[in-house]
Amino acid sequence: MLGDWTAAIPILTYHSIDSSKSVISTDVQQFSRQMEYLAETKTRVLSLIEAVSLLKQRSSIPSNAAVLTFDDGFRNFYTCAFPILRKLQFPATVFLVTGYAGKDNHWPGQSPGIPRLELLDWQEAREASLAGIDFGAHSVTHPNFAHLSHEDLTREIVDPQQIICGRIGVTPKIFAYPYGMYTPVAEEIVGRTYEAACTVEMGFAVPDSHPHRLPRIDMYYFSQNNLFQWFGRSAFRRYVGMRGLLRKLRDQ
Numbered sequence: 001m002l003g004d005w006t007a008a009i010p011i012l013t014y015h016s017i018d019s020s021k022s023v024i025s026t027d028v029q030q031f032s033r034q035m036e037y038l039a040e041t042k043t044r045v046l047s048l049i050e051a052v053s054l055l056k057q058r059s060s061i062p063s064n065a066a067v068l069t070f071d072d073g074f075r076n077f078y079t080c081a082f083p084i085l086r087k088l089q090f091p092a093t094v095f096l097v098t099g100y101a102g103k104d105n106h107w108p109g110q111s112p113g114i115p116r117l118e119l120l121d122w123q124e125a126r127e128a129s130l131a132g133i134d135f136g137a138h139s140v141t142h143p144n145f146a147h148l149s150h151e152d153l154t155r156e157i158v159d160p161q162q163i164i165c166g167r168i169g170v171t172p173k174i175f176a177y178p179y180g181m182y183t184p185v186a187e188e189i190v191g192r193t194y195e196a197a198c199t200v201e202m203g204f205a206v207p208d209s210h211p212h213r214l215p216r217i218d219m220y221y222f223s224q225n226n227l228f229q230w231f232g233r234s235a236f237r238r239y240v241g242m243r244g245l246l247r248k249l250r251d252q
């Protein structure tokens, strides 16, 4: 059963916009082509909070919608992605690791093979926020939630909301689980703090998706080839479905 695809919203996940070809990297030219493609095909690029609200209402979901998210808050969002998004007037949500703003992504537990990359500082985040970019929370130190005490989970989930509000002046409404890892306790704390939360489970967000466990589409699977030209077509949906299934099997 494929479900009602007219009410399915692809929430795209980008990390870093750079040319290293790492698993978290999308080349800037490729990113630019993907955004131009969305513009040419008149895709309705919604803000994440707008998409969450439409999914909750279960109505008025455009059949050609997409949402753009960027995990970790890399400085290259500000230097590479932000100018392209501003030109095309596309909204986007950036998930910040508040304890590392203005530093780099070498938090404890970072996977080997991930390039060391600078992160946005608060001034850049404020500037992007004033230009319409939304900021969400992605913890304080990017830990694996499976290994944390209740107290540590509370700090990693609740504190970023106050920190981002204090630094940018806008309260973040959405959380993204570091590494996509969540536990029942983490989900419960996230549930009473944020309106919605994103995982790294591969799939389309639909009205039946739990708002605090929203699936997304990792653009890693579209970074090394021209598969993005399938976007919005049934082949794209089949490819995402297959990737999601393979990922589930791998994680079992």
Ligand SMILES: [Zn+2]
Binding pocket: 071, 072, 138, 142, 178, 179
């Ligand atoms: Zn992350």
